[in-house]
Amino acid sequence: MDNVGVIGAVSIVTAGLTLAIGSLGPAFGEARAAAQALAAIAQQPDEANTITRTLFVSLAMIESTAIYCFVLSMILIFANPIWNRVIAAAPT
Amino acid sequence: MRITPDDLVIFEWGVFRLNATILFTWVVMVLLVGVARIMTAGLSDAETPSRWQNFLEVLVAGMRDQIRDVSQQDPGRFLPFIGTLFLFIAVSNSLSVLPGFQAPTGSLSTASALAICVLVAVPLYGIVAHGPIGYLRTYLQPTWVMLPFNVIGELSRTIALAVRLYGNVMSGAVLGAILIGIVPIFVPTLMQLLGLLTGLIQAYIFAVLAMVYIAAASGARGGNDGPAAGTQASDNQP
Numbered sequence: 001m002d003n004v005g006v007i008g009a010v011s012i013v014t015a016g017l018t019l020a021i022g023s024l025g026p027a028f029g030e031a032r033a034a035a036q037a038l039a040a041i042a043q044q045p046d047e048a049n050t051i052t053r054t055l056f057v058s059l060a061m062i063e064s065t066a067i068y069c070f071v072l073s074m075i076l077i078f079a080n081p082i083w084n085r086v087i088a089a090a091p092t
Numbered sequence: 093m094r095i096t097p098d099d100l101v102i103f104e105w106g107v108f109r110l111n112a113t114i115l116f117t118w119v120v121m122v123l124l125v126g127v128a129r130i131m132t133a134g135l136s137d138a139e140t141p142s143r144w145q146n147f148l149e150v151l152v153a154g155m156r157d158q159i160r161d162v163s164q165q166d167p168g169r170f171l172p173f174i175g176t177l178f179l180f181i182a183v184s185n186s187l188s189v190l191p192g193f194q195a196p197t198g199s200l201s202t203a204s205a206l207a208i209c210v211l212v213a214v215p216l217y218g219i220v221a222h223g224p225i226g227y228l229r230t231y232l233q234p235t236w237v238m239l240p241f242n243v244i245g246e247l248s249r250t251i252a253l254a255v256r257l258y259g260n261v262m263s264g265a266v267l268g269a270i271l272i273g274i275v276p277i278f279v280p281t282l283m284q285l286l287g288l289l290t291g292l293i294q295a296y297i298f299a300v301l302a303m304v305y306i307a308a309a310s311g312a313r314g315g316n317d318g319p320a321a322g323t324q325a326s327d328n329q330p
Contacts, residue, residue, distance in 0.1 A: 049161075050161070053158075053161070053162070053300065056293065056296065056297060056300070057297060057300055057301065057304070060256065060293075060294075060297040060301070061252075063256075064252050064255070064256045064259075067255065067256055067259035067260060067263070068255060068259070070259055070263055071255060071258070071259045071262070074095050074262070074263075074266060075095070078094075078095050079095055
């Protein structure tokens with residue numbers, strides 16, 4: 001396998017691993033946050049407004065790690081800088 | 093496949109390149125300003141306001157309430173900045189269901205620009221509230237050891253703000269494009285519907301986070317240190 005093939009294979013495998021592992025953690029975190037918020041709303045329905053707003057903000061914060069992984073894997077697949085450099089340096 | 097509308101060059105003239113991001117940013121700006129202009133042309137304080145005026149009043153009152161809830165301060169100072177952020181992101185995300193429209197927020201440049209606006213606004217509001225010395229002292233807040241961490245925190249949350257908005261909007265567009273390739277017609281439509289919801293939530297979250305950051309810099313804190321004592325009185329103004 002030449003350089004381009006190796007870089008392509010490694011990029012695709014890494015992108016898949018990045019998304020898989022990177023979405024696992026935030027999924028558990030968001031589940032915990034949502035479960036706690038639901039329990040809190042069930043205990044204090046009057047505070048539902050504040051709890052929901054805080055829940056949204058914290059979900060966005062937790063989710064951002066998953067979004068980083070997504071952006072990273074998109075870059076790896078569609079806009080890989082190393083791939084472009086190798087293609088440009090190819091002697092063809 | 094494009095992962096940013098920056099690459100889509102619509103018009104090129106010498107060094108000047110008009111890409112889709114700039115074009116659609118201006119479309120959204122013209123739309124917002126134009127519609128607001130038309131709507132506010134016939135403002136009245138009659139018993140029954142026109143339906144457009146009613147809509148605007150609901151919008152502005154809702155934003156004021158949210159800002160007051162989040163910041164625990166008078167919303168008047170923050171409304172122009174936070175409201176503009178929210179409206180711009182919400183409109184450009186919602187318009188992305190139109191065929192051919194590329195949401196400008198789906199470009200890292202636009203998202204970074206908005207996040208840098210927040211980065212600049214935080215010290216400005218902080219200095220207005222506490223004065224330059226009082227604001228700079230907040231960087232030494234628990235102890236002076238925390239100074240580098242406070243600075244890093246300020247920068248990293250700006251990056252987080254930008255990448256969060258960009259990633260969410262871009263993921264909707266890329267997912268739609270991929271799904272059109274595998275399962276045409278039905279599933280992409282559902283994903284676009286979900287994208288409408290996500291877009292509005294992202295606009296809300298961006299505005300709320302900006303408000304939280306600004307409120308943390310400009311709000312009354314502790315009550316036992318000097319700078320906060322002066323603002324506690326001014327915060328209670330109607």
